[in-house]
Amino acid sequence: MATLSPYDLGRSPAGVHRGLPSTTLSITIPEEDSLEIAWPGRPGSPDRFRAVVAGLHLDAAELRQQGGTRGVWLTLNPSGAAALLGIPASALAGHVADLADVVPAMADLPERLAACRSWPQRRAVVERALLAGLARHEEQAGGHELRATLAALSATDRVQEAARLLGCSRRRLSGLVRTALGVTPKEYQRLLRFQAARGRLVAAASAKRAGLAAVAAASGFADQAHLTREWRAMAGCTPTEWLREEGLAA
Structure with missing residues (x-):
């Protein structure tokens, strides 16, 4: 929590x-x-x-x-x-x-x-x-439903598949996520993927391992170029530049 x-x-x-x-x-x-x-x-x-x-x-x-x-x-x-x-x-x-x-x-x-x-x-x-x-504050009504929804979105990179796992329509899923989070299901999955890449970047840097391509593949990006584009869009810098800022670059 x-x-x-x-x-x-x-x-x-x-x-x-x-x-x-x-x-x-x-x-x-x-x-x-x-x-x-x-x-x-x-x-x-x-x-x-x-x-x-x-x-x-x-x-x-x-x-x-x-x-x-x-x-x-x-x-x-x-x-x-x-x-x-x-x-x-x-x-x-x-x-x-x-x-x-x-x-x-x-x-x-x-x-x-x-x-x-x-x-x-x-x-x-x-x-x-x-x-x-x-x-x-008591737990808001629908809290269990929200947790199940976010778990389903974490389990697959396809919104339609997440809706199937939950047994609801894609429209129902989208409405719940927008109302609760203020972002779309796809945007939430984008945040999940970015967050996963961030954790793997830190782990790789701490272990003195290079390999943005491996981080990209493990985090659900198409390739290293896709990872770098997303980082520029969401972080305003490349993964390597961020690691350097944080004092984690080799």
Whole structure:
């Protein structure tokens, strides 16, 4: 449902981090000051937030943090977002919002985290806030259906086959996914494929193994060129450039 971890943007130049697309929503809370979010190519950015909630998105954001590079990062699957935040993932699809606007009860969370002196203390503060969120919001009706739908979309790269696995029409499947996530089934599968490639790239780099072609094949891309095109479209850079930015390139 949720994954909580500390982060440090220090490895990136000038505290800039590339926020890549994924199948999860995220909450980013800097330890100090605020976070600036820019969407390259989108008008009206950057925007500044004390703490930010990001929905599913198909392009990369740029994060710049003032006054320090550390903080707390929380990822939520779509069902977790409904249960913890009280809103469907579709309400945030394609954009970001201040945590205080999305969940007013968590408005003072950044200040409470800033008063902590260690990671265990910060974890405890966030976990208490999440438990309070669960107490405020019951699981949305249809939550089990959504989990089954996403599992079916993960099991095949064909939307029609996912509908067959679920025993419903393609129109029914598309309507459920759009209403819950704010993206189409094909777009969700695109995020799944990108996310899988990202994990395999990190694993290959950590093991000192080369081979973008192998990553492409294992992740469901037609070939290495297809992988590179998707990364340029969704991350704004090539896989090799991203690994270099993250300090993972050999």
